[in-house]
Amino acid sequence: MAARTTSIALEGAEARLVDVQVQIAGGGQPVFAVVGLADKAVAESRERVRAAFSALGLSMPGNRLIVNLAPADRPKEGSHFDLPIALAILAEMGILPKDIARDYLAFGELGVDASLASTPGVLPAAVAASAAKLGFICPAGCGPEAAWAGGDLAILAPASLIQLINHFKGTQMLTRPVPGEMQAAPQTRDLNQVKGQEGAKRALEIAAAGGHNLLMIGPPGSGKSMLAERLPGLLPPLAADELLDVSMIHSVAGLIERGALTRRRPFRAPHHSASMAAMVGGGPRAKPGEASLAHRGVLFLDELPEFHPQVLDSLRQPLETGDITVARANAHVTYPARFQLVAAMNPCRCGSGGLGANSCRRAPRCVIDYQARLSGPLVDRIDLQIPVPAVTPADLALPAPLEGTQEAAVRVAEARQAQAERGGLNAELKPDRLDHVAEPDAAGQSLLLKAADTHHLTARSYHRVLRVARTIADLEGQEIVKRIHIAEALASRRGLASEKPALA
Ligand SMILES: Nc1ncnc2c1ncn2[C@@H]1O[C@H](COP(=O)(O)OP(=O)(O)OP(=O)(O)O)[C@@H](O)[C@H]1O
Ligand SMILES: [Mg+2]
Structure with missing residues (x-):
């Protein structure tokens, strides 16, 4: 059975849930395809994910690797699909348990060195995770913003993909980020x-x-x-x-x-x-x-x-x-x-x-x-x-x-x-x-x-x-x-x- 995790597509200021499904199938030429009305930034995810895996010393499966972003008829934009795609591939490869990937909503952009970079829209994504009763994974830089989404939302904010893998393997536990400061109103002109x-x-x-x-x-x-x-x-x-x-x-x-x-x-x-x-x-x-x-x-x-x-x-x-x-x-x-x-x-x-x-x-x-x-x-x-x-x-x-x-x-x-x-x-x-x-x-x-x-x-x-x-x-x-x-x-x-x- 394919591995899956959840992410979001931003429609205006609202986040719509997207099911990220990954299947590795044998036979034929090696393929890594992303389907499901993805824009250019999402299509480029393949290269970033490939580079990040290589930085971690993981070899990508040499088979047909299909990533489906469902529902397929709604447009998906942005680089934040890197992390959910990587997470679902890790689960499909058996490096992480499939049920862990299923229980989280992931959001974040990968660097070629497998670091995680902030992208806009974290707050609506975290609110969507909370409403869907899922945990939330985002880059470390987004943690303080995500933490505003609610006290009962389980949030992981790793700085890199390796930190995330280590957390799930139990070798380096991540703590829940704390909400950013409430900014004091600046001195107004009188x-x-x-x-x-x-x-x-x-x-x-x-x-x-x-x-x-x-x-x-x-x-x-x-x-x-x-x-x-x-x-x-x-x-x-x-x-x-x-x-x-x-x-x-x-x-x-x-x-x-x-x-x-x-x-x-x-x-x-x-x-x-x-x-x-x-x-x-x-x-x-x-x-x-x-x-x-x-x-x-x-x-x-x-x-x-x-x-x-x-x-x-x-x-x-x-x-x-x-x-x-x-x-x-x-x-x-x-x-x-x-x-x-x-x-x-x-x-x-x-x-x-x-x-x-x-x-x-x-x-x-x-x-x-x-x-x-x-x-x-x-x-x-x-x-x-x-x-x-x-x-x-x-x-x-x-x-x-x-x-x-x-x-x-x-x-x-x-x-x-x-x-x-x-x-x-x-x-x-x-x-x-x-x-x-x-x-x-x-x-x-x-x-x-x-x-x-x-x-x-x-x-x-x-x-x-x-x-x-x-x-x-x-x-x-x-x-x-x-x-x-x-x-x-x-x-x-x-x-x-x-x-x-x-x-x-
Ligand atoms: N009623 C006022 N009391 C004190 N200072 C004033 C007053 N009106 C204007 N000034 C002074 O004049 C400056 C210019 O004012 P302001 O930029 O608000 O004018 P404005 O009506 O927006 O002009 P413009 O039509 O050229 O944009 C202010 O920075 C302030 O120093
Ligand atoms: Mg003026």
């Missing part, structure tokens, strides 16, 4: 370093409290990038389930160093030259894109209109559904991507738009052309669109404000607590639930209807105003959404020329 800009700070607090998307529009040097960098400091740390979700994606992208996880929410700020694959994932070597790396955190797009329009429009799907589906050669993969979009831009290409001492001489044409680079449906998904005017010298000369990140973060945490009790962040509430929890009082309702009529609000915008108003009420600890909350929410959508031509 909101009290931003002088003036009270309106923008308020919008930042509302965005943090309700998980709303935010667009800041203002002349160069007004502090937009400065404000955006201070948003993560206002957000609460990741909850336990969110931490696992986020870490799985970062593991697949190979971003977890020495198994150190962090509860700090991701803050991703890709450059505006980012390609579609860099933003949403996919490409020849499927990797999660920036939108997925920002899952449960912030995706900051500075100089928004400078991004490629197609790249921006590819964000419309995740902004609505919280995930991204990319087509691959043989399959579709879905990555989680529930991020909060924060964007900054100048009102026109020249910088200042039609207002102030540095106003643009080509306004309003320059403003209209520049802002037209953003598609209506994308802008429609941004709840808060606020102007960030140039900061005055008088403001800059002021002493640092008394209130900073710490005070605002307390209010944000309280508002989020109220939302958690109602069943989720305001920005993510479904319309029917929203009608129920954010129904404004009569005065608020009439203001909203009037504004919807005057500004031709889309159904989505209408709901977004309600969501923001709900958050503003939550920040005040109010049960009922009132006129004043609706008014502030409406006023928070007036940055773009299309909403109100004041900046043009």
Whole structure:
């Protein structure tokens, strides 16, 4: 009977079990074949396994050696199949007992000297092993990351194939690796370093409290990038389930160093030259894109209109559904991507738009052309669109404000607590639930209807105003959404020329 062990294939941020079967048959020409929709890296496993065996002084069987990766119709990518293939061959050759190979899920790349090298995706692999009630074998460098998958998972993290063989032969026992450190949150930049800009700070607090998307529009040097960098400091740390979700994606992208996880929410700020694959994932070597790396955190797009329009429009799907589906050669993969979009831009290409001492001489044409680079449906998904005017010298000369990140973060945490009790962040509430929890009082309702009529609000915008108003009420600890909350929410959508031509 053939020997077998288990490994995984990564599909998005999820690990699917793969049965690795090895059969050595007599007769015919010597063959070493890997079948089962394997990519080039998997096919190259043969050479690495052959070299590793020779480094150990083991001769490969001179017969027909067939490795089957089942199910055969699902694509398999990556070099991590080396270790399971080697393990199953060792079992088929009788060097290790077959039942040992069967009881483990193996994951790791072999060097020609039979050392084991780390590859991305260890955490989802270890979680899959735990769910399948198998033991887990991975390279020593991946041990601290794998150990996060759960206390009852049996983990072996050898540095080389020989260490693994010695462990199973009982001559050199391996100990279970310990989880990597929980990284302390780095010192964040404080909101009290931003002088003036009270309106923008308020919008930042509302965005943090309700998980709303935010667009800041203002002349160069007004502090937009400065404000955006201070948003993560206002957000609460990741909850336990969110931490696992986020870490799985970062593991697949190979971003977890020495198994150190962090509860700090991701803050991703890709450059505006980012390609579609860099933003949403996919490409020849499927990797999660920036939108997925920002899952449960912030995706900051500075100089928004400078991004490629197609790249921006590819964000419309995740902004609505919280995930991204990319087509691959043989399959579709879905990555989680529930991020909060924060964007900054100048009102026109020249910088200042039609207002102030540095106003643009080509306004309003320059403003209209520049802002037209953003598609209506994308802008429609941004709840808060606020102007960030140039900061005055008088403001800059002021002493640092008394209130900073710490005070605002307390209010944000309280508002989020109220939302958690109602069943989720305001920005993510479904319309029917929203009608129920954010129904404004009569005065608020009439203001909203009037504004919807005057500004031709889309159904989505209408709901977004309600969501923001709900958050503003939550920040005040109010049960009922009132006129004043609706008014502030409406006023928070007036940055773009299309909403109100004041900046043009
Ligand atoms: N409100 C402010 N309080 C204190 N310093 C400020 C403020 N606004 C701007 N600055 C100073 O100006 C620098 C530039 O600010 P920032 O990069 O945030 O501007 P910006 O609005 O993003 O400009 P651009 O449109 O050119 O990207 C900051 O590093 C800071 O030193
Ligand atoms: Mg900037």
